[in-house]
Amino acid sequence: MQTTNFSISSNEPPLWHGQLALAACIFAACLAGIFSRPVGFLASFWPANAIMLGLLLRHPAWARSASTWALALLTYISADLLTGASVFVAVILNIANVAGVWVGWLFLHRQSSEVLHFQRQRSVLVVFTGCLLASLSCMAVGAWPGSIAFNLPLWRSFFLWFSSEFYNYILLIPVFLASPKGWLWQWKCSITQRSLANVLPLLALLVSEAMSLLIGGPGAIAFIMPAMVWCAIAYGVFPTTVLSLLVCSWKAASLFLASDAFGFAPSNLMESTSYRTGLALLSLAPLAVACAYSLRTQALRKLNHAVNHDFLTGVLARRALMERGQKLLTRLEEEGQQVAMLMVDIDHFKAVNDRYSHSQGDVVLQEFAVLARDALRPEDLIGRMGGEEFAIMLPRTTHDQALLVGQRLCERLREHVFPLPNQDQMRITLSVGMHSVSCIGPQDSMEHLLSKADEALYVAKNSGRDQVRQYGPALAPSAI
Numbered sequence: 001m002q003t004t005n006f007s008i009s010s011n012e013p014p015l016w017h018g019q020l021a022l023a024a025c026i027f028a029a030c031l032a033g034i035f036s037r038p039v040g041f042l043a044s045f046w047p048a049n050a051i052m053l054g055l056l057l058r059h060p061a062w063a064r065s066a067s068t069w070a071l072a073l074l075t076y077i078s079a080d081l082l083t084g085a086s087v088f089v090a091v092i093l094n095i096a097n098v099a100g101v102w103v104g105w106l107f108l109h110r111q112s113s114e115v116l117h118f119q120r121q122r123s124v125l126v127v128f129t130g131c132l133l134a135s136l137s138c139m140a141v142g143a144w145p146g147s148i149a150f151n152l153p154l155w156r157s158f159f160l161w162f163s164s165e166f167y168n169y170i171l172l173i174p175v176f177l178a179s180p181k182g183w184l185w186q187w188k189c190s191i192t193q194r195s196l197a198n199v200l201p202l203l204a205l206l207v208s209e210a211m212s213l214l215i216g217g218p219g220a221i222a223f224i225m226p227a228m229v230w231c232a233i234a235y236g237v238f239p240t241t242v243l244s245l246l247v248c249s250w251k252a253a254s255l256f257l258a259s260d261a262f263g264f265a266p267s268n269l270m271e272s273t274s275y276r277t278g279l280a281l282l283s284l285a286p287l288a289v290a291c292a293y294s295l296r297t298q299a300l301r302k303l304n305h306a307v308n309h310d311f312l313t314g315v316l317a318r319r320a321l322m323e324r325g326q327k328l329l330t331r332l333e334e335e336g337q338q339v340a341m342l343m344v345d346i347d348h349f350k351a352v353n354d355r356y357s358h359s360q361g362d363v364v365l366q367e368f369a370v371l372a373r374d375a376l377r378p379e380d381l382i383g384r385m386g387g388e389e390f391a392i393m394l395p396r397t398t399h400d401q402a403l404l405v406g407q408r409l410c411e412r413l414r415e416h417v418f419p420l421p422n423q424d425q426m427r428i429t430l431s432v433g434m435h436s437v438s439c440i441g442p443q444d445s446m447e448h449l450l451s452k453a454d455e456a457l458y459v460a461k462n463s464g465r466d467q468v469r470q471y472g473p474a475l476a477p478s479a480i
């Protein structure tokens with residue numbers, strides 16, 4: 001199995017910087033957990049362990065040093081001691097906290113980066129298993145001393161430890177794992193257009209949450225599910241993890257605030273912990289949908305690219321060039337614009353293959369494609385028609401400009417040196433046929449323009465190669 005590589009940049013700051021940042025985060029999270037717990041009772045909100053595990057997964061180098069673990073344990077203990085806990089409680093319960101993080105780390109850091117980044121179908125199951133193992137370990141170590149410290153029946157202590165840990169891990173770890181590399185403000189949302197359609201899933205989520213508050217009852221916990229699935233499809237993995245965290249925190253907090261009926265007080269312990277565990281488990285469904293949907297979108301994008309592009313040179317494949325070119329042509333005709341078509345053929349290419357090998361011929365084709373794309377504008381279309389023949393469509397281009405482009409291509413290839421084994425060099429030339437249309441009419445289809453450019457190319461070849469010829473009554477030489 002591969003190990004994770006989530007390091008933020010290649011020139012990471014020194015280890016102690018990271019350790020201090022980790023300790024500060026743990027300390028703040030411990031205080032948040034301690035101050036939100038009922039007096040004399042176990043905290044129901046304890047994000048410190050999940051935050052520690054999440055940070056270690058993003059910075060594996062920190063976790064590889066024993067001093068990081070020791071510092072983390074000391075930080076946990078000092079947070080408890082500073083807020084009045086006994087030494088027994090502070091030491092034993094925090095050993096349980098760190099033990100849970102350690103087991104979660106042991107399991108998760110061995111997974112490949114793709115799995116942890118939600119780039120595999122099994123990602124959600126793997127993350128679920130890691131969170132489960134971490135929660136069970138924390139429970140196994142902490143439940144018994146916890147039952148003594150807080151005077152709880154043992155089985156209740158088990159359930160409370162497990163549910164609290166599991167809830168925090170399952171909601172926070174995906175946020176850490178799915179969050180993009182680098183800083184949050186550098187994150188580029190895949191949704192670029194601000195349209196009502198993009199806001200609708202979020203609106204649906206708000207409406208369904210309002211309905212669940214209004215109608216209530218045991219089924220209300222799942223009212224948000226269709227809207228969450230919609231959000232998962234519309235927004236992708238990272239936003240889904242954040243939304244799940246917000247929605248579940250909101251639901252748990254509203255339960256906590258209405259504590260007279262259903263809070264995390266000892267009297268309602270089982271109901272509230274069961275509710276919280278259910279919430280955590282429900283959050284897995286939208287995450288699984290977001291993960292599967294984004295993988296499907298990526299696969300379709302790759303497939304689309306493979307179908308529309310020539311695998312060797314990366315330029316458009318013939319069919320894609322014909323389709324896109326025809327659409328562009330129709331638009332140019334409506335706008336009353338000009339267009340030019342170049343047919344480009346590498347000279348004596350067969351001799352390159354025969355003399356230097358087929359793979360050297362492939363290199364020539366690839367380098368020509370790079371060279372040609374550099375010489376063109378982004379709006380120009382270039383496609384491989386077959387073998388060593390390429391077609392280039394130049395929208396909104398005059399006759400003279402198109403000739404200049406053809407000549408520029410010839411010059412660049414003529415001057416380009418192709419290195420060969422044994423420190424030899426090879427030079428190659430190009431023949432170009434050009435046809436330009438100043439006023440596009442219904443007869444000017446892609447096939448028509450290409451056949452005219454091809455006729456001009458034929459003349460260029462027969463006139464000695466390494467030149468541009470334009471289509472015209474006399475198929476004139478193209479010197480400008």
Ligand SMILES: Nc1nc2c(ncn2[C@@H]2O[C@H](COP(=O)(O)OP(=O)(O)OP(=O)(O)O)[C@@H](O)[C@H]2O)c(=O)[nH]1
Pocket residue numbers: 312345346347348349350351353357358359360361362365386387388461
């Ligand atoms: N290396 C390589 N060769 C290819 C590829 N596709 C076609 N060819 C070869 O390209 C050569 C084209 O030869 P010809 O059509 O005779 O053209 P030419 O030798 O350039 O001659 P002129 O065009 O008249 O200058 C053939 O030998 C094909 O086998 C490819 O993807 N890679």
